[in-house]
Amino acid sequence: MAQKVIVVGGVALGPKAACRCMRLAPDTEVTLFDENTLISYGGCGIPYFVGGDIANVKDLCSTPYHTLRDPEFFRDMKGFTVKTMTRVTAIDRQAKTVTARNLATGEEQTYPYDKLVLATGATPRKPDVPGADLGNVFTLTKLEAADAIRKQMEGSSVKSAVVVGGGFIGLEAAVAMADMWGCEVSVVEMMDQVLPGVLSKTLSMMAAHDLRSHNVSVYTSEKVVRMEGEGGKVTRVVTDKREIEAQLVIYSTGFLPNGELAKNAGLEVTSRGAIVVNEHMQTSDPDIYAGGDCCSIKNLITGKQGYLPLGSMANRQGRVIGTNLAGGNATFPGYVGTWAVKLFDKSFCGVGLTPEMARREGFDAVGVSVEQLDKAHFYPEKSMMSLELVAEKGTRRVLGMQGCCSDPDSLKARIDAVAGVLQYARPTVDDISNLEVSYAPPFAAAMDVVNAVANATDNVLCGRMKVITPEEFLELWKNRDNNNYFFIDARPQKAGDAVQAEHPDWHALSLEAIQTRWNEVPGDRPVAIICNTGLRGYDALLVLARHGITDVVQSMGGMQAVLKIGGSI
Structure with a gap:
């Protein structure tokens, strides 16, 4: 039978x-x-x-x-x-x-x-607030709901929309409505960042900046308390901090x-x-x-x-x-959590744990990030990639990697390479440093960015450099009157001079100049170095170390990372 x-x-x-x-x-x-x-x-x-x-x-x-x-x-x-x-x-x-x-x-x-x-x-989490039963309040998981939303957008009756939840589906929906239909979109997320649980704080700031740069409002650490309407349809979303006009609401707060x-x-x-x-x-x-x-x-x-x-x-x-x-003996070993999401100009991709998640799980973890071109610097078509490696300090075990790039395929290739290793082994920083990936100038640099981020992590774990995030650097700069930091710009001299002309506390000491002008750096003050991507800053840090100046921190990713999170000097 x-x-x-x-x-x-x-x-x-x-x-x-x-x-x-x-x-x-x-x-x-x-x-x-x-x-x-x-x-x-x-x-x-x-x-x-x-x-x-x-x-x-x-x-x-x-x-x-x-x-x-x-x-x-x-x-x-x-x-x-x-x-x-x-x-x-x-x-x-x-x-x-x-x-x-x-x-x-x-x-x-x-x-x-x-x-x-x-x-x-x-089942998507349903909104448990007054007004949740109003018309034009949707969850975006069924085709029927998608069809209804599309018809609303095509009918031009929706001028402003609110997306509740800053996860994958919520952000994809926000991009869809703003990009194609020119709708005024607001994202409300109760956590302190978008893409919580999958992106580090720095990378989430890059995601939020990409959204805001395309006229999507992003409100984090904010909770919806009720929805109001007229004629049975939603007209307003009320949070614990503001009121937002909306003719359409998409709830995307998890499953x-x-x-x-x-x-x-x-x-x-x-x-x-x-x-x-x-x-x-x-x-x-x-x-x-x-x-x-x-x-x-x-x-x-x-x-x-x-x-x-x-x-x-x-x-x-x-x-x-x-x-x-059918009588087989197949197995599914488990997951390492590989994901990808495309926003406007930037795509984000990751695998494993963020630094914050790793620490919550009991790991003594560090996250180290770099900014590097995804292809050879001399190749005409290239994109700057942000890549962050998460590792356990004592064992040097790799726990995860996340990144951001305008070229989604380039980013996905790097994340997938590490994901495959994570799924079937317990790789160390040294393993990723030596990870063999394909190379030709139209595809990668000779020292690929995935190897480079592992090398940077090795330098941090070995104590060769102390690093801070771009948002931490901006906070130091903002409070410079109180913290006694000496700020060094190691970019080419012309770039640093332009900032120093406006801010006397900014010291334009290019990598070339610091070789002979290192004695202008006070030995009794903490030093913060920034460059364009982090590469020149590390070399400048080593110059200072050779001369006994060691109370130095470097801003990871340099000015490229600062700009990506929406910062400025």
Whole structure:
């Protein structure tokens, strides 16, 4: 008798697991249930549909060869049954059955299974404030909501919009509405930075500056307290600090895993409701698999259970489950947390832990950043890249890397190179310093930026230089009347002279000049050095050290980093 497999959930992991199983074991009877009409869509593409980059919503539900992935497609091309508008309401593990309700007719029916796959996804956090039920207040996870938002924008009725939440989807939505439709957009984030938990403070300031430079208002450390409206539609968002006019609101404040079905069946779930699985993607019942946004997965950096809802990970897990449904022994080791997001001029990408996250996890961590061109300096087409490496001080173990660049492909290549090493090893700073990456002038410098940031981290860990962030440098400069710092500009003399002419406390001592004029630097005052990217500043620091001047800090990334965070002297 053919094995019966039931799959609950039809967005990413569910169809992937079902298709993989049918390829390996075509005699399997697979039935997939989903409570929506549209299935197997690229949810991560929704903001780009809202922004007009994707013309038709059905493109998100289609194959690369433009065939719509509907129930008929899966029946005719993949060999399994899909039941849409059908909600699985209960699992009877003893009888090995599920109960499903047709949402159109209300009819309930019981279906037997040999193996069960839970791909129930996650639910966006709903706004719990007065006025949340007003019209034009959306969460941006379903295609139906995306279509409604797009129609509102096309109708030109939306002049101002508010995005609540400064995570991936929230910022992508803000960019989409401001860039394509010219809408006045405000982002409200209750944490003290955008992209909290994935970007360091400095890089988050770069992201916020990119948004503000394109007329997107960013309000951090701010909480929405209510929404007001007229005629049943939202007109204003009220925070604990201000009132913002809005004809449309998108709530994007995170997700909650849909683990209720599993919990009610007696399966193990975490305190936040995520389903616990082993490396084979089996739940506490070996005949029930689960994966995707409804699951808790091991973080390979911390060794702890974590939660990271990403479509890419759901697809990889779906293949593992499909293989095991067909009798295989595939495993999913866990995640290191590799991500990417494109804003306006800048893209951001990262893997692993930020310095702040690492310290919260108990690591004695340091973050060291550099600014370097992504290609050979003599090649005509090139972009300046910010790259930050996070390492544990004592062991020199690499814990993460994040970056910012106007060329998203260049940045992604560097992050992915380190991500691959992090996933299958415990690399040290020295390993990344010697990491072999491809080289030709149109692609990289001979000493690639990924090697350079490891070299800079080595210099910090070995005590060869003391570094501060660009925002810390600006704070020192702002309070120069009280802190006695001696500020050195090691850029070419002309650049430093221009600033010194306006600010007498600014000392233009180029790298060339400091070789002979080092004695102009007082030995009894702390020194702060800045240059253009950090390279000349380090050499200037070494010159001073040779002459016994060692109370010196260098601003990481130089003036390039200062400008990227929106700072000025």
